[in-house]
Amino acid sequence: MKTKSQKRNQIMEKYSIFIVLLVMIILCSILNENFLTPNNLSNIMKQLAVATILAYGAMLLIISGMLDLSSGAVLALSGVLSVSVYKSTGSLIIAFLAAILIGILCNLINAVMVTTFHTPPFIATLAMQTVARGIALLYTQGQNILQLGNYTVFGQGTIGPVPISIIFMIIITLIVWYILRHTRFGRSLYAIGGNEEASVASGIPVSKYKYIVFLINGILVGIAGVLFMSRVNAGLPNGAVGYEMEGLTAAIVGGTSFSGGVGTTMGTLAGAFIVGCLNNIMNLIGVDSYVQQIIKGVIIALSVMWDIHSKSKKTTKIILTEEIAQDS
């Protein structure tokens, strides 16, 4: 029998990041009366969409013990090429698929380097970052691509009152959550990140799954590229610089452990919202740019410290490892 105290601790462990988010939302709504308006909440979600989608890719890779530093640059490459394809063909579908294809291609190369040639993900994806940015700049000669026409529908259009970019974010959230929580592949990623050698020994096709994770990341980065370029109504070869860090920050703030094997979709979503709300409220109340950077760093560090501190030894890793054991 669990005592009340144990139950309370368990709830705190599981929902600590959501408690942080809730406290932040309450504080923000006290600080500025416009914070909880539908218009502002819609803004926050639109602003979050690209970073959240990247964060899911980052989360999947980190859970399985890998990393992607190239996502910002690949986003720019897939975005400008998608814009270019749209301007040549006039087809939104072909342009959308082109972005995904470029994302997949770049991540396939990442996967080959990491999985087949055992290059450390940090180095392999750093190299891809440089190459992808270089190709984007070479292709556009450093110039923005203008006059996007209907291409902006992805990032600026709405279905009813709901922005399309938010719909993308919701659908992707559900898919990633399902993959991670309800498929053998998703649950195996925790095992791979927790102990790769043990995973190989237990019969998990580690290399194959690592390839799949990179390919999923490629699809997500491609979609993010389309949303980013259509949101700013331009093909920006030098856009999204540092966006890989936005994705990583959301994932880490959301409880994904850099040591691998730990992380959840909803935690990452909460992490993205914490960062997004923080950016939003600081602009709403007119905090100076330099002070914003300091506050952002301090709050991110504090929330992660509190989240880690509030978790007991019984982490998600153990819970999910037990589930895998039960399944098999």
Place this chain on the structure above:
Amino acid sequence: MTALFISMTLATGLLAGCGNSNSSDSTDSAKQNASETESDSEAAEAKTESTDETSSGDTYRVAYIARAQSDSFAAWLANEMLTAAEQYDNIALDVFDGQADDEKENAAIENAITNKYDAIIVQPNNGEAQRPYVEQIVDAGIIAITTNARIDGIEGASSVDADPYKQAAVNATLALEQVPENAKVVVLNGPSGNFHADERRKAWEAEFFEKRSDVEIVGEQIANWNKDEAVQYMEDWVSSTDQIDAIISMNDNMAAGALEVVAGKEGFEDILCYGVDGTAEACLLIEEGTMTATCLQSAIDLAELNMESVHKLLTGEETEINVDINEVLITQENASEYVKMYKERGLIEE
């Protein structure tokens, strides 16, 4: 085996880089250029473009160290430098990329000095960081020009620039008449410490805000010249403020980003918007009546004036030159002229 593989890869990369940038080896100058470039791997890696060599025996080798080829204006300027250099039979121009990094830009300057170029044109990433290196150019007896932005007070160095204060001031003067009484405005700034960003903001302060105490700034942030950052700030300001009468932006990219948020939005139909640079996008927006005004910082004019200046310095016609291009205010009255210019250069589709 690993070492052999890496060596071969590096050699192939270097050969590919040199093959790209040195298209001819028909002259002594070209041969000298190629061999010197090959002797310095960093220079070979950083070198991005070069003009064709001339057949004249008196070819002057000029290095242009661009701030960052990833910056759209800097990339445009670098391309225009190459085009302008083609007008001079006795100038061979090589372009190097500073990659928006002081360390890399300074290394590129040092390499150009080592390679004994006849003249070195530097587009600083950060004026004060490049100052000692431009002084080294002068000390080495090589002609030095700083451009966009100039580095002031280097004895023996020349400069070609646009005056960022005046660029913003022409907009501010127009805004004095156009911005309504008791207006609420938002301000988008460039990167802190950037000479052009700081001077433009100073001009707005002195030429507009100090003269219009009725105007209230309801939002001001650094959007680092970036369109996507400006979009985000403007979205937040529109949420928190009922009224925004004008967007005052230190460049066109950020102005266009802010306008993207209020395009077609009820209550913002008459919003005024001022930028600087005269980019293709801004000219289109001004022509269609969405944006109010910008000041042209013409890469074409800057490049032509740079080449004219370096030619005069190399041939001994002048010993020191400090010049600025003119500030051209673009409004709806003359925007079509510049849209046409961009169409001719392929930067806007017909």
